[in-house]
Amino acid sequence: xxxxxxxxxxxxxxxxxxxxxxxxxxxxxxxxxxxxxxxxxxxxxxxxxxxxxxxxxxxxxxxxxxxxxxxxxxxxxxxxxxxxxxxxxxxxxxxxxxxxxxxxxxxxxxxxxxxxxxxxxxxxxxxxxxxxxxxxxxxxxxxxxxxxxxxxxxxxxxxxxxxxxxxxxxxxxxxxxxxxxxxxxxxxxxxxxxxxxxxxxxxxxxxxxxxxxxxxxxxxxxxxxxxxxxxxxx
Numbered sequence: 222x223x224x225x226x227x228x229x230x231x232x233x234x235x236x237x238x239x240x241x242x243x244x245x246x247x248x249x250x251x252x253x254x255x256x257x258x259x260x261x262x263x264x265x266x267x268x269x270x271x272x273x274x275x276x277x278x279x280x281x282x283x284x285x286x287x288x289x290x291x292x293x294x295x296x297x298x299x300x301x302x303x304x305x306x307x308x309x310x311x312x313x314x315x316x317x318x319x320x321x322x323x324x325x326x327x328x329x330x331x332x333x334x335x336x337x338x339x340x341x342x343x344x345x346x347x348x349x350x351x352x353x354x355x356x357x358x359x360x361x362x363x364x365x366x367x368x369x370x371x372x373x374x375x376x377x378x379x380x381x382x383x384x385x386x387x388x389x390x391x392x393x394x395x396x397x398x399x400x401x402x403x404x405x406x407x408x409x410x411x412x413x414x415x416x417x418x419x420x421x422x423x424x425x426x427x428x429x430x431x432x433x434x435x436x437x438x439x440x441x442x443x444x445x446x447x448x449x450x451x452x453x454x455x
Contacts, residue, residue: 259310261309261313264310264313264314264315264316265313265315265320266315267314267315267316268315268316269315269316269319269323270316270317273316273317273319274327276294277290277294277319277324277327278327278331280293280294281327281328281331281332286328287321287324287325287328290324290328291321291324294318295312295318298311298312298317298318335347339410345365345367345368348365348378349365352364352365352378359383360382360383361380361381361382361383361384361385361386362380362381362386363378363379363380363381364378364379364447365377365378365379366378366443366447368434375433375434375435375437375440375443376412376432376433376434377431377432377433377434377440377443377444377447378431378432378433379429379430379431379432379444379447379448380429380430380432381428381429381430381448384427385427385428385429388419388426388427388428389428392419392421392426394419394420394421395419395426395428397419398419398420399417399418399419399428400417400418400419400420401415401416401417401418401441402415402416402418403415403416403436403441404416410434412432412433412434413432413433413434413435413436414430414431414432415430415431415432415433415441415444416429416430416431417429417430417431417448429448431444431445431448
């Protein structure tokens with residue numbers, strides 16, 4: 222007759238087995254599921270593939286944000302899908318199409334590794350490299366005053382594109398009339414964006430862009446002085 226024995230381990234777990242000399246039992250486990258394994262609910266728990274993660278990192282390097290990278294990536298999935306059913310499976314599969322929270326965490330990790338902390342030296346070093354590359358691209362000119370809390374220096378970034386430079390050169394009103402339009406920003410650093418315009422028969426024409434860390438009068442005055450004294454803009 223079969224006997225059931227229990228064994229107690231140090232971890233206070235019990236391990237049970239059935240002993241029978243007349244009717245030995247052999248268990249052969251086959252991993253055959255009796256339920257649908259490719260449902261949207263099941264696929265939502267898959268681990269993100271390594272090659273998918275690398276693809277998102279490359280898109281972040283191209284300047285995408287978490288929102289724009291999803292739009293771009295899902296667009297590529299729609300193009301590569303063989304049919305509508307395959308597309309639905311790809312969109313529901315977290316291994317291929319990660320959820321938004323994962324993408325946000327991946328972007329924050331990428332930003333911390335590349336740019337460092339907000340207002341940190343690594344961030345301004347990277348911005349200086351971007352400005353140098355932009356100035357060498359013949360698409361316009363930019364100049365920056367680095368943020369320094371101890372010295373009381375606000376962050377200032379002045380940008381004049383090549384089209385704005387032509388407005389300075391060709392439109393006479395650019396030397397006579399200029400008005401400013403400031404608007405708050407919703408990005409994490411909460412910088413302010415100020416646009417400089419002039420008017421002509423065709424309407425308003427943009428003269429420059431000022432990006433500052435605050436909207437104080439002394440900061441905006443300094444930004445305008447930097448813009449006017451930087452001869453490469455004219």
